[in-house]
Amino acid sequence: MRVLLSTYGSRGDVEPLVALAVQVRALGAEVRVCAPPDKEFAELLAGVGVELVPIGAPMGTMVRPASSAEAARRVAELAGQFEPVAAAAEGCDVLLATGLAHFGSRSAAEKLGIPYVYATFCSYLLPSPHRAPPPAPLLPGRPVPPEVTDNRVLWDLNAQLFNTLHGESLNAHRESVGLPPVGDVRSFIFTDHPWLAADPVLDPWQETADLDVVHTGAWIAPDERPLPDELLAFLDAGAPPVYVGFGSMRGVSEDIAAVAIEAIRAQGQRVLVGRGWAGLGLIDDKGDCFAVGEVNQQALFARVAAVVHHGGAGTTTTAARAGAPQVVVPQAGDQSYWAGRVADLGIGVAHDGPTPTTESLSSAVRAALTPEARERARSVAGTIRTDGATEAAKRLLDAAG
Numbered sequence: 001m002r003v004l005l006s007t008y009g010s011r012g013d014v015e016p017l018v019a020l021a022v023q024v025r026a027l028g029a030e031v032r033v034c035a036p037p038d039k040e041f042a043e044l045l046a047g048v049g050v051e052l053v054p055i056g057a058p059m060g061t062m063v064r065p066a067s068s069a070e071a072a073r074r075v076a077e078l079a080g081q082f083e084p085v086a087a088a089a090e091g092c093d094v095l096l097a098t099g100l101a102h103f104g105s106r107s108a109a110e111k112l113g114i115p116y117v118y119a120t121f122c123s124y125l126l127p128s129p130h131r132a133p134p135p136a137p138l139l140p141g142r143p144v145p146p147e148v149t150d151n152r153v154l155w156d157l158n159a160q161l162f163n164t165l166h167g168e169s170l171n172a173h174r175e176s177v178g179l180p181p182v183g184d185v186r187s188f189i190f191t192d193h194p195w196l197a198a199d200p201v202l203d204p205w206q207e208t209a210d211l212d213v214v215h216t217g218a219w220i221a222p223d224e225r226p227l228p229d230e231l232l233a234f235l236d237a238g239a240p241p242v243y244v245g246f247g248s249m250r251g252v253s254e255d256i257a258a259v260a261i262e263a264i265r266a267q268g269q270r271v272l273v274g275r276g277w278a279g280l281g282l283i284d285d286k287g288d289c290f291a292v293g294e295v296n297q298q299a300l301f302a303r304v305a306a307v308v309h310h311g312g313a314g315t316t317t318t319a320a321r322a323g324a325p326q327v328v329v330p331q332a333g334d335q336s337y338w339a340g341r342v343a344d345l346g347i348g349v350a351h352d353g354p355t356p357t358t359e360s361l362s363s364a365v366r367a368a369l370t371p372e373a374r375e376r377a378r379s380v381a382g383t384i385r386t387d388g389a390t391e392a393a394k395r396l397l398d399a400a401g
Helices: 011-026 039-046 068-079 082-089 102-112 151-176 185-190 229-236 256-265 297-301 313-322 335-345 358-368 371-381 388-400
Strands: 002-008 030-035 051-054 094-099 116-120 242-245 271-274 289-292 306-309 326-328 348-350
Touching (some): 002 011, 002 388, 011 030, 011 039, 011 313, 011 388, 030 039, 030 082, 039 051, 051 082, 068 102, 082 102, 094 102, 094 388, 102 116, 102 151, 151 185, 229 289, 242 256, 256 271, 256 358, 306 313, 313 326, 313 335, 313 371, 326 335, 335 348, 348 371
Parallel strands (some): 002 030, 030 051, 094 116, 242 271, 242 306, 271 289, 306 326, 326 348
């Protein structure tokens, strides 16, 4: 049996597929992964001996669309990934897509006549009458009427937004490869049977008659890499530091490292800065601060006092598993949702907005370091599932028949 996993996104979209690929292979199937050609993604997959089929431009060169016209152009590019995905899927028995790979991947599976699964790492975009959809920033000229409060009506408007932003570009490509147009882009993307690859405690899903969601749990790959000697020396030299890092986010405010260091120092804490894609660094040579590149966060977060981060699904889950209190400073997308979940669970603080001041972040760090937040974080850590990738691998091979 042969399986193709396809994704287009940041490390948070690629790393879970590494975990799933390992489990699929452990069940005796062949597996390959379509992903952006960034060096770090290639290294991730090579580390577990899984073939990478590069698609699209490196994610390190991508910027967020700033208008509906730019979004349409991006969709045309993503739909154009059909050709390499379809080539990689030849002879495969099932195709699973995540991230922004859906535009090309679902069409490829349809063209080849093989089963298709779409998985998301956060439920906030999945239609549900139990909550309102997220805001739609790319159409500022078409705000939702303030008198509309019914969730079902709001989700209908959300579906219209998907059609407006993506329908023309998607259907133009489908016509070019001999496929019929789609009338409901959102349903095309998520299907009527999406998988939710998130922890049920961190991201619960309330059943709905409109969507049959399979909640697998998060796909977590055990990381056995040792921490660098220099980092270990810093950790051993004093009290556990507060970690601050923004992962694959590049558009963070220029002074956010300085703000974070000053805010954490104001609480009498040492600071550990994760450089990330934003290239964060130190502001002086004082011994209470240390900067690191890409490291084993599973091991690292078990040794810090708190984690200040952007709110990516992977970072949120890793910090929760480690029992580290969190301060989430959401920058984009689903990160505000994860910030809210951290606050609702009592395992940390949701910062109000993407650009903290020294005062606002200092207050948030102080709240995250309270005994109550620490105890709650430790309590929730014991509930986080670690079998999500195994569950998903079994289901995927069942879907392949």
